Amino acid sequence: MRRRPAEYRRPVRRRLSQWIWALIGMFLIAGLVLFVFLHNHPEDQVKQPIMGEHAIKEPIKHRGLNFTKEILNASSFSRQLAEQMTLAKAYVIIAKEHNNLHLAWELSKKIRSCQLLLSKAAMRGEPITVEEAEPIISSLSYLIFKAQDAHYDIATTMMTMKSHIQALEERTNAATVQSTFFGQLVAEVLPKSLHCLKIKLINDWLKQLPLQNHAEEKRNSPRVVDNNLYHFCIFSDNILATSVVVNSTVCNADHPKQLVFHIVTDGISYGSMQAWFLTNDFKGATVEVQNIEEFSWLNASYAPVIKQILDQDSRAYYFGADQVMKVEPKLRNPKYLSLLNHLRFYIPEIYPLLEKIVFLDDDVVVQKDLTRLFSLDLHGNVNGAVETCLETFHRYYKYINFSNPVISSKFDPQACGWAFGMNVFDLIAWRKENVTAQYHYWQEQNADQTLWKLGTLPPALLAFYGLTEPLDRRWHVLGLGYDMNIDDRLIDSAAVIHFNGNMKPWLKLAIGRYKPLWERYVNQSHPYYQDCVIS
Numbered sequence: 001m002r003r004r005p006a007e008y009r010r011p012v013r014r015r016l017s018q019w020i021w022a023l024i025g026m027f028l029i030a031g032l033v034l035f036v037f038l039h040n041h042p043e044d045q046v047k048q049p050i051m052g053e054h055a056i057k058e059p060i061k062h063r064g065l066n067f068t069k070e071i072l073n074a075s076s077f078s079r080q081l082a083e084q085m086t087l088a089k090a091y092v093i094i095a096k097e098h099n100n101l102h103l104a105w106e107l108s109k110k111i112r113s114c115q116l117l118l119s120k121a122a123m124r125g126e127p128i129t130v131e132e133a134e135p136i137i138s139s140l141s142y143l144i145f146k147a148q149d150a151h152y153d154i155a156t157t158m159m160t161m162k163s164h165i166q167a168l169e170e171r172t173n174a175a176t177v178q179s180t181f182f183g184q185l186v187a188e189v190l191p192k193s194l195h196c197l198k199i200k201l202i203n204d205w206l207k208q209l210p211l212q213n214h215a216e217e218k219r220n221s222p223r224v225v226d227n228n229l230y231h232f233c234i235f236s237d238n239i240l241a242t243s244v245v246v247n248s249t250v251c252n253a254d255h256p257k258q259l260v261f262h263i264v265t266d267g268i269s270y271g272s273m274q275a276w277f278l279t280n281d282f283k284g285a286t287v288e289v290q291n292i293e294e295f296s297w298l299n300a301s302y303a304p305v306i307k308q309i310l311d312q313d314s315r316a317y318y319f320g321a322d323q324v325m326k327v328e329p330k331l332r333n334p335k336y337l338s339l340l341n342h343l344r345f346y347i348p349e350i351y352p353l354l355e356k357i358v359f360l361d362d363d364v365v366v367q368k369d370l371t372r373l374f375s376l377d378l379h380g381n382v383n384g385a386v387e388t389c390l391e392t393f394h395r396y397y398k399y400i401n402f403s404n405p406v407i408s409s410k411f412d413p414q415a416c417g418w419a420f421g422m423n424v425f426d427l428i429a430w431r432k433e434n435v436t437a438q439y440h441y442w443q444e445q446n447a448d449q450t451l452w453k454l455g456t457l458p459p460a461l462l463a464f465y466g467l468t469e470p471l472d473r474r475w476h477v478l479g480l481g482y483d484m485n486i487d488d489r490l491i492d493s494a495a496v497i498h499f500n501g502n503m504k505p506w507l508k509l510a511i512g513r514y515k516p517l518w519e520r521y522v523n524q525s526h527p528y529y530q531d532c533v534i535s
Ligand SMILES: *[C@@H]1O[C@H](CO)[C@@H](O)[C@H](O)[C@H]1NC(C)=O
Pocket: 041, 043, 062, 066, 067, 068, 069
């Protein structure tokens, strides 16, 4: 029901290619105008493409606000609305093509209220407030999800076109791509091929009792708690991505048998993840898979983030109170609220007997032996990480609201940010410094989302403040999910490359130049891969 079968799609392909060309034309023109704007800054040009045919024709009276600036501001609601509207407009065309007139009508209705709000804000010269924007953003994102779900492949095509426009913007502000609501939507949709892989594997898991027995034996292996070995943890529901992380680590290790991988996944992916790691060869490394649902200690009375997820108010913040009930379950658990994402704050509790561990995100590829990380001197710090403030925008004040006196009295706004994705954690120091308690404290302070909006990095910057040891930049090279211009030599020299950003290597919108770096660690002759991904 979710995805149309291939036979069904074929007859409409020719018609599709017509509107695809029309869209490409549209986007190219929009891109061109944007490009010209970025270089000349004449005020009126940009309003036309962004706001569409209903844009206000009369020149705007600027009082308090420069609306041109506002609509280009990555964190403003006007920008978010304008972007959603562009996407929604494309979906109106697609929905009409597929005779989904009701969806097209719903989308058009929302687009109109969006345009109305934008022109109202432009006229009165004041930025759009959260109260005004939130109902429209939430209902539009719901409709966009609905449209995306029905027409996934088309969505990918469109995102590729959209990324051309983003590439233009990137030159002025790389952070923009990261923060766009847009890209985030698509990056969160699991491609059909990965679904297929999961289903085949879960079948194996359920049918083959020996696999389950084997898993039970592994669980009790003394190796998983042996501090003479090298331990890595990965928290993910994406099997192929996790496999690439593990495989690339063992392939580049001098002694793969000395490595132990600790994977935690969700209940839905648990059986498939087990089946994959039990039936594939990882050069003798130990792999443990756990199910987050079995962590009974991780509950709402202990972890503030769970309480916040369960909290109706918190959901209403993202989706609008009247939407909460109508929204599909998948939407209630978007990535930024996902518990797997917050597990990184509970590492000492998940592995109470371990002393040191390397944390890897599921969108990295390892290219060098990582065991040397375990002997680096962290100078008593808890977290070894690469810093990210080479670019000016990765300082604390960019992530956290310094208008709040609780923040400004304790932290330096110019302090350098650092990256999650490849971190070495000294778990003894972590326990001694009560970092998890610190995280709980800040997460509770942020119940109303005024300190930061989303994600795990802002609370981590607070919890690990003064406890982070900067590592050589080559340990962890970032940006392969959004930056098209990373120097090849830098990539070659990197111990770990990170596909942070929306263009993940397992998506069709991956950046072509970097995709082989990830793909070479996938066993392309695996029958399931052939059935699900290649065909
Ligand atoms: C608005 O911002 C643009 C771009 O920064 C600038 O070129 C223009 O002069 C500003 N207009 C006013 C009225 O401040």
